[in-house]
Structures are given as C-alpha cells and as structure tokens.
Amino acid sequence: MAIDVPQHILDALTDVEMPRLPTESASSERVRLAGIEVPVYRSGCVVVGSGAAGLRAAVEMKRRGDHVVIISQSAWGGTSACSGSDKQTLHTANTADQGDNYKAMARAIRSGGAMDEDIAYVEAVGSSRMMASLQFLGLPLPQDRLGGTLRYQTDHDEVGRATSCGPRTSRLMVKVLAEETIRLGVPFYNHTTAIRILSEGQAAERRVAGILVVRAADRTEQNPLGLAIFQCPVLVLAAGGPGELYRNSVYPNGCFGSLGLALEAGLELVNLTESQFGIGTRREGFPWNLSGTYVQALPHVYSVDADGGEHHFLADYYRTTQEMASNLFRKGYQWPFHATRMLEFGSSLIDLAIVRQAAAGRRVFMDFNRNPLPVLGDLPFSLDRLDDDVRQYLGYAGARQAQPIDRLRHMNPLAIELYRRYKTDIAIEPLEFAVNNQHMNGGIQVDLWGRSSLTGCYAVGEAAGTHGVTRPGGAALNAGQVFGTRVAEHIGASRRAKHGAAGDITAMAKEAVAGVLAVLRADSPLTVKSVRAQVQARMSDKAGMICDPASVEHALAEARALNAQIREHGLAFDRPSEATRVLQWRHMALASEAVLGALDFFIRHGGGSRGARAICDPQGEAVPSTRAGPLPEFRFRREQDEHRAEQIVVMLHGEVLHISTRPNRPLDESAASFFERDWPDWLTGRVFGLEVDGNGNA
Numbered sequence: 286m287a288i289d290v291p292q293h294i295l296d297a298l299t300d301v302e303m304p305r306l307p308t309e310s311a312s313s314e315r316v317r318l319a320g321i322e323v324p325v326y327r328s329g330c331v332v333v334g335s336g337a338a339g340l341r342a343a344v345e346m347k348r349r350g351d352h353v354v355i356i357s358q359s360a361w362g363g364t365s366a367c368s369g370s371d372k373q374t375l376h377t378a379n380t381a382d383q384g385d386n387y388k389a390m391a392r393a394i395r396s397g398g399a400m401d402e403d404i405a406y407v408e409a410v411g412s413s414r415m416m417a418s419l420q421f422l423g424l425p426l427p428q429d430r431l432g433g434t435l436r437y438q439t440d441h442d443e444v445g446r447a448t449s450c451g452p453r454t455s456r457l458m459v460k461v462l463a464e465e466t467i468r469l470g471v472p473f474y475n476h477t478t479a480i481r482i483l484s485e486g487q488a489a490e491r492r493v494a495g496i497l498v499v500r501a502a503d504r505t506e507q508n509p510l511g512l513a514i515f516q517c518p519v520l521v522l523a524a525g526g527p528g529e530l531y532r533n534s535v536y537p538n539g540c541f542g543s544l545g546l547a548l549e550a551g552l553e554l555v556n557l558t559e560s561q562f563g564i565g566t567r568r569e570g571f572p573w574n575l576s577g578t579y580v581q582a583l584p585h586v587y588s589v590d591a592d593g594g595e596h597h598f599l600a601d602y603y604r605t606t607q608e609m610a611s612n613l614f615r616k617g618y619q620w621p622f623h624a625t626r627m628l629e630f631g632s633s634l635i636d637l638a639i640v641r642q643a644a645a646g647r648r649v650f651m652d653f654n655r656n657p658l659p660v661l662g663d664l665p666f667s668l669d670r671l672d673d674d675v676r677q678y679l680g681y682a683g684a685r686q687a688q689p690i691d692r693l694r695h696m697n698p699l700a701i702e703l704y705r706r707y708k709t710d711i712a713i714e715p716l717e718f719a720v721n722n723q724h725m726n727g728g729i730q731v732d733l734w735g736r737s738s739l740t741g742c743y744a745v746g747e748a749a750g751t752h753g754v755t756r757p758g759g760a761a762l763n764a765g766q767v768f769g770t771r772v773a774e775h776i777g778a779s780r781r782a783k784h785g786a787a788g789d790i791t792a793m794a795k796e797a798v799a800g801v802l803a804v805l806r807a808d809s810p811l812t813v814k815s816v817r818a819q820v821q822a823r824m825s826d827k828a829g830m831i832c833d834p835a836s837v838e839h840a841l842a843e844a845r846a847l848n849a850q851i852r853e854h855g856l857a858f859d860r861p862s863e864a865t866r867v868l869q870w871r872h873m874a875l876a877s878e879a880v881l882g883a884l885d886f887f888i889r890h891g892g893g894s895r896g897a898r899a900i901c902d903p904q905g906e907a908v909p910s911t912r913a914g915p916l917p918e919f920r921f922r923r924e925q926d927e928h929r930a931e932q933i934v935v936m937l938h939g940e941v942l943h944i945s946t947r948p949n950r951p952l953d954e955s956a957a958s959f960f961e962r963d964w965p966d967w968l969t970g971r972v973f974g975l976e977v978d979g980n981g982n983a
C-alpha cells in the first residue's frame with residue numbers, strides 16, 4: 286500500500302526546524318555576593334521557560350508593551366518542543382455537525398473532579414481564541430474545504446474536540462510562537478536555569494523581586510558557577526512538568542519543572558496526586574506516546590522473557606480475541622490508565638498486564654507485522670469480529686488492510702515516519718514499549734488569572750496545577766495557551782512590567798546565593814547519580830499507577846530522610862558545570878517528598894482510586910478480573926465522591942510540608958453576562974481584580 290501523501294509533506298510535518306535565536310546582550314552591571322562577581326539583568330517581567338506556554342505569555346506581554354525577557358534551560362528543550370504524539374491536540378468548538386458549547390466543554394474538562402469550575406470554563410471559552418491566534422501565527426491546523434477545523438475524539442472527550450497537525454503539533458506551536466517572539470524583539474537568554482526565586486517583604490506583603498539563575502554564558506574565573514540575577518517585579522513560571530521524577534517516563538530527558546523551585550519559595554502547590562500514566566516508548570530511546578492510530582492499527586502485543594521466550598500475555602487477561610483486540614483499539618482514545626477501566630475487562634487491563642510483565646522481568650513489544658494472536662480456544666483475529674464501535678471506526682477510516690502496518694500506513698503514515706527518524710523502522714521491527722509517567726496534572730496553585738500565592742509570581746502551562754483528576758487529551762496545550770494569554774492580560778493591566786526593575790536587591794540575593802552554595806558541597810556523600818536513582822525508583826515503584834497505603838507511607842518516610850540528608854550534607858559536584866544539575870536534583874528531591882506527602886494525605890483521608898492511580902487495599906470495593914478469575918492483589922479502593930469537590934494544597938514551611946484541602950471554586954452556570962452592566966468592569970480593568978490607583982497602576 287503506497288503512502289498517499291507525498292514524502293516532502295510528511296517530512297515538513299515531522300522534521301520541524303526551529304528559528305535562530307537572537308544574539309544575547311551581556312549585562313554591564315555586577316554585584317559582589319559571597320565573594321562572587323554576579324551579573325545583574327533588569328527586566329519588567331521574566332518568563333522562565335520557552336515551551337509553548339512560556340512563549341505564548343512572552344508574545345502576549347510584548348504585544349501589550351511590557352518589558353519582558355525569556356530565560357530557558359534549553360531553548361528548544363522541554364515537552365512542547367521535544368515530545369508529543371499523533372494526538373497532540375487543541376480544542377475546537379467551531380464545527381457545526383455536532384455543535385458544541387463552552388459550558389458543555391468546561392464540564393468535560395473538569396469531569397474528573399478536583400478542578401476549579403471557573404478555570405475549566407476559562408479554558409473552554411478561551412480555546413477558540415487560542416486556535417484562531419495560532420492559525421494567525423501560521424500553525425497549519427487542518428481544515429475542510431469550507432474552513433471548518435478537522436477534528437476527532439480523544440481521551441475523556443465524548444464529542445470529538447481534538448485536532449492535530451500531526452505528531453509534531455506542539456513543536457510546531459513552539460516554532461510559530463518563537464518566530465513571533467523573535468519578530469517582536471523579546472530578549473531570549475538560553476542555557477539559563479532558574480534556581481531560586483527572590484522575594485521581598487514579609488507574610489502577605491511578600492512579593493517577587495527577581496530570580497537567581499545559573500547561566501553558562503556568565504561563567505568566568507570570578508564567577509565559576511555562572512550565577513546571575515534577573516531582577517524583576519513580575520515572574521512567570523513556565524518551566525513545564527517534573528518529567529525526571531519517575532524512572533519510567535515518556536517525558537523528554539532533562540525535564541525538571543519548577544515544583545521544587547516553587548516549594549523553596551513557599552508557593553502553594555495543588556493536586557500533586559494527579560498525574561497521567563500510559564503506554565509509550567521511554568526517554569532512554571525516543572519518548573513517544575503509543576496512543577491513537579498506533580494501537581488503533583491493532584498490532585500484536587507480546588512480551589519476551591530473559592531466555593528469549595515469547596508470551597502472548599494479553600490472551601491471559603481477556604475472554605475472547607474480539608474483546609482483547611477491541612480494548613487494544615480503545616487505548617487509542619482511552620490512553621491514560623484509569624483504575625475503573627481495569628474492571629469489566631476494560632482497556633486499562635492492558636496497562637496492568639504490561640506493568641505485571643515488566644515486574645516479571647519481561648520486555649513488552651508491539652509488532653505491526655502481525656495481527657493480534659487469538660485468545661486460547663477462541664476464533665482467530667478478524668476485522669469483522671470487533672466490537673461495533675471499533676469495526677465502524679476502522680470502516681469509516683478505510684482501514685481494512687490485512688496487516689496492522691498497512692492499516693497504520695493508511696490512517697497515519699506520519700506515525701511510521703516519526704520512528705524512522707529515530708532509527709526504528711516499525712514497518713520492519715517490533716517496537717519495545719512500557720507504561721510510563723507522562724503528565725503532571727497538578728502544580729503551582731493559581732487563580733483565574735494565573736496568579737500564584739506569591740504576589741507578582743504567575744504560573745502557566747504544565748507548571749500550573751490547573752488540571753483536575755482527568756484532562757481530555759489536548760487540554761494541556763490548550764490550558765498553556767489560554768493562561769499564557771491570561772497572565773499577559775493581567776500583567777498588562779497591572780502595569781507592573783512596563784519598565785526594567787529598579788532598586789537594589791543585594792541583601793536578598795546574598796541570602797539566596799548563600800543558600801545555593803550551602804547545597805553545593807564537594808565532600809558530600811550524596812551525588813546527583815545516587816539521588817536520581819533513589820528518587821526515580823521510589824516514585825516509579827511506590828507511587829506509580831499501582832500503589833498501596835503502606836508503600837506510599839514508607840516511600841514518604843524515605844523521601845523525608847533523603848531531604849534531611851541533603852540539608853545536612855548538601856550534594857557533591859566535581860565541576861562548576863555540574864552545579865545546575867545538582868541544584869535541580871535538590872529540587873526534585875523536594876518535589877518528590879511533596880508528591881508523596883500529598884498522596885499519603887489523600888490515602889489517609891480515605892482517598893480512593895482515581896485518575897492515574899489505583900490505590901490497592903485488601904478492603905477495597907473493586908477487584909479487576911482476568912479470564913482466569915479475579916486478581917485479589919489488585920483489589921482497590923473506589924474513589925470517594927466528596928474528594929472530587931476539593932483539592933489538596935501543599936506548602937513548605939521551613940523544613941515541614943503543610944498539607945490541607947480547599948473546595949473547588951464553583952461557577953454559576955446560570956449567571957450570564959450582560960453588556961451594559963459588565964462593560965464598565967472591562968473598561969476600568971475591574972475584571973482583573975486589581976486595586977488600581979489614580980495613575981492606573983495596580
């Protein structure tokens with residue numbers, strides 16, 4: 286079967302080249318801190334991170350005349366630029382065939398609970414604008430000949446609100462947004478890693494004053510670590526998710542996020558219990574989700590033991606070949622693991638089966654040159670013996686080719702191209718995969734305008750904890766775009782970032798530098814390698830998709846002990862160039878304790894299985910079954926309805942985590958806006974909830 290889209294078109298959607306960054310201007314100002322000559326950069330606002338969310342915030346701020354700079358650990362690193370899947374999506378509400386409305390969309394976004402109702406509505410209502418503005422910037426979202434956006438159904442989406450420009454959608458978003466920042470002249474400081482937030486004032490008066498960074502370009506003999514200060518009254522954290530937390534991860538390498546940074550600065554974090562786990566190829570090779578057409582093509586899934594023996598393990602779980610194949614197909618749009626989908630022979634039984642194979646030391650593969658083998662004693666696989674929804678979908682898609690590879694080539698040739706780019710030809714060889722951590726739904730707690738609990742500090746994208754327990758596929762990118770714009774609107778209205786920062790912050794910078802130097806200790810018995818191995822193993826083995834109360838409690842005690850050790854001994858480093866990683870692993874150790882603390886709190890308060898995790902408990906109400914009978918060791922607690930109405934808030938006070946709950950913010954769906962009544966709020970800026978003085982300053 287020939288690919289019916291010319292190769293050069295596929296190439297353009299797969300190999301997305303990024304623009305050249307502008308030349309960075311060096312700082313001419315220096316301050317002496319702890320004997321080090323530290324450069325100082327002054328700005329109205331610093332955006333930390335150059336993923337899709339951070340770039341959107343920078344573009345929107347610059348367009349509003351704000352003084353903004355971007356700093357980034359790695360300009361085209363992070364999740365938006367380096368990962369994705371064939372379902373990398375945005376939300377659309379603009380096609381007429383099924384209709385849509387923002388309230389219904391908001392309900393879908395928050396359907397898993399533990400999400401603020403107003404934020405869900407903001408994301409829904411903002412999505413059309415995000416889509417249109419990305420199209421304006423040149424994002425090639427697919428359309429029909431009448432201008433409607435082509436769309437399809439993804440996970441937690443009953444309507445079909447997803448669209449995609451192929452496997453590199455989010456990278457394409459980064460590209461068009463980066464081109465715009467360059468066109469607008471936003472200064473960009475690459476290889477610049479934020480390591481400590483600087484703040485001034487006490488208690489409720491405390492506000493952002495700047496950020497301490499490690500910056501390769503500022504490394505000198507007098508400043509071997511490359512420390513630098515960006516002084517700014519406004520900070521936007523857009524550092525993405527904590528991909529390094531788990532050993533089994535489909536995040537690109539080097540994603541640390543900003544949870545540790547935020548904890549150290551005393552910010553409130555929320556919903557840290559909520560992540561996503563699902564099947565994909567790990568970051569050790571090419572990190573990619575195996576959702577959508579990869580599974581909808583219905584490849585044969587099998588495992589291989591240490592002696593090379595092959596096992597058709599899914600046949601031990603499902604009762605018929607049809608049931609097994611149909612559930613494999615459903616993983617296409619029910620991609621993340623969900624405990625309840627392990628029941629009644631649902632699609633998450635596949636995730637459980639894979640995790641058990643891995644625990645037994647077996648490697649798991651997808652073979653696109655074999656159809657699923659039959660379940661013992663049942664009929665062979667046939668495209669005519671599939672559940673109705675599956676058969677119909679493949680029929681509509683015209684995917685009735687005999688072999689999975691031909692069905693995949695027909696439905697999504699880019700899926701094959703993509704792996705080829707990374708030296709795996711799935712048309713020839715089977716693809717090894719596993720269940721991995723993919724997304725952090727929680728993060729920094731923000732309000733309707735993306736404001737964190739520290740005045741002047743905003744958070745957007747995966748750094749922000751705006752998602753609840755489940756999020757429809759594509760909602761992460763949409764949220765980053767919506768809130769990137771919202772924070773810019775708010776910052777613009779506050780007028781706080783119109784000019785570069787003035788004043789002297791030497792005293793607080795001195796304290797921050799001293800704090801950093803206290804962590805970096807050449808003689809520490811703790812190394813990056815040992816901390817990484819410990820944190821990742823603990824998170825994957827004890828806080829992955831299958832957990833139990835005792836293991837979580839034990840893991841929390843170990844995480845606490847590790848942080849106590851780090852406080853006492855610091856972390857070793859050999860060369861100044863290793864300082865960034867050392868400080869990031871210090872942050873990850875803190876973030877890990879916070880996630881485990883929240884999880885332990887949740888479980889202690891009767892928390893059951895929801896979203897990413899099954900909480901196994903011999904007293905649990907539900908037990909998954911295989912064709913051979915129930916699996917008592919995976920008996921799990923059901924979710925408690927009341928937990929859907931609240932969120933778990935975590936904050937670090939000194940060395941101790943404070944954990945509490947708060948109710949979701951509600952939205953009165955019956956409260957309609959009224960033009961004449963509400964326009965003045967817009968004209969005067971009251972919509973932003975700012976106290977504005979006579980000169981228009983907030």
Ligand SMILES: Cc1cc2nc3c(=O)[nH]c(=O)nc-3n(C[C@H](O)[C@H](O)[C@H](O)COP(=O)(O)OP(=O)(O)OC[C@H]3O[C@@H](n4cnc5c(N)ncnc54)[C@H](O)[C@@H]3O)c2cc1C
Nearest residue numbers: 334335336338358363364365372373479525746747759762
């Ligand atoms: C395999 C995979 C598939 C996915 N598929 C989808 C999908 O189909 N749809 C969807 O909506 N979402 C999907 N997601 C999630 C989504 O891609 C991410 O949530 C989103 O891209 C995050 O964007 P961001 O801008 O917040 O962060 P990122 O894109 O991760 O960017 C973070 C930026 O911050 C920088 N940075 C990090 N730490 C620091 C620091 N301390 N100092 C300075 N800079 C720093 C990084 O270099 C990077 O530039 C997927 C994720 C994965 C891993």
